[in-house]
Amino acid sequence: NAGVTQTPKFQVLKTGQSMTLQCAQDMNHNSMYWYRQDPGMGLRLIYYSASEGTTDKGEVPNGYNVSRLNKREFSLRLESAAPSQTSVYFCASSLSGGGYEQYFGPGTRLTVT
Amino acid sequence: QKEVEQNSGPLSVPEGAIASLNCTYSDRGSQSFFWYRQYSGKSPELIMSIYSNGDKEDGRFTAQLNKASQYVSLLIRDSQPSDSATYLCAVILYGNNRLAFGKGNQVVVIP
Numbered sequence: 001n002a003g004v005t006q007t008p009k010f011q012v013l014k015t016g017q018s019m020t021l022q023c024a025q026d027m028n029h030n031s032m033y034w035y036r037q038d039p040g041m042g043l044r045l046i047y048y049s050a051s052e053g054t055t056d057k058g059e060v061p062n063g064y065n066v067s068r069l070n071k072r073e074f075s076l077r078l079e080s081a082a083p084s085q086t087s088v089y090f091c092a093s094s095l096s097g098g099g100y101e102q103y104f105g106p107g108t109r110l111t112v113t
Numbered sequence: 114q115k116e117v118e119q120n121s122g123p124l125s126v127p128e129g130a131i132a133s134l135n136c137t138y139s140d141r142g143s144q145s146f147f148w149y150r151q152y153s154g155k156s157p158e159l160i161m162s163i164y165s166n167g168d169k170e171d172g173r174f175t176a177q178l179n180k181a182s183q184y185v186s187l188l189i190r191d192s193q194p195s196d197s198a199t200y201l202c203a204v205i206l207y208g209n210n211r212l213a214f215g216k217g218n219q220v221v222v223i224p
Contacts, residue, residue, distance in 0.1 A: 042201075098205065099145030102212055106156050
């Protein structure tokens with residue numbers, strides 16, 4: 001089992017460009033999450049999907065959109081990238097919402113110039 | 114008050130010693146608590162989960178939970194250089210079921 005996979009690993013964008021970060025899990029988990037990690041700020045939740053067909057905003061959703069494509073895949077889209085979105089993005093999944101353990105993918109390091 | 118606080122600065126411990134990390138949380142209704150280890154440039158890796166008051170041991174790691182005082186701690190016994198990493202405390206907030214993270218504590222094990 002690969003666990004949680006993310007593509008790409010690295011990306012450089014110019015301000016205003018768009019891109020989609022891909023995430024997939026093979027653990028048959030119901031819930032999936034997108035976080036960003038910035039120095040001094042810790043991990044912050046952008047969006048989550050409690051189950052297939054549902055998505056909800058997290059702590060810092062502005063500038064992002066998500067799609068829960070199916071039970072395995074959860075994508076994060078930046079429609080018009082800004083330098084403030086330079087960060088490391090992590091996807092995670094858990095069996096269900098609530099108190100279940102979350103498992104993280106390897107991350108995408110994004111730089112917006 | 115921050116949702117999850119890890120106030121200690123970088124912790125340096127000699128190889129073989131015990132490393133002790135502390136974390137406090139603000140949501141009194143929280144029931145689920147986790148410790149993650151994150152190596153530089155890598156993703157967080159779950160190392161411990163604890164749900165009940167008291168101690169939970171897993172190999173060289175012991176998590177301790179005190180809900181009345183709203184703190185959770187992690188002990189690393191017989192510290193090894195491979196334990197050098199940042200340790201993140203995480204708490205499921207009762208109010209919105211969101212996993213909130215502390216900013217982490219860096220541990221450096223000196224051979």
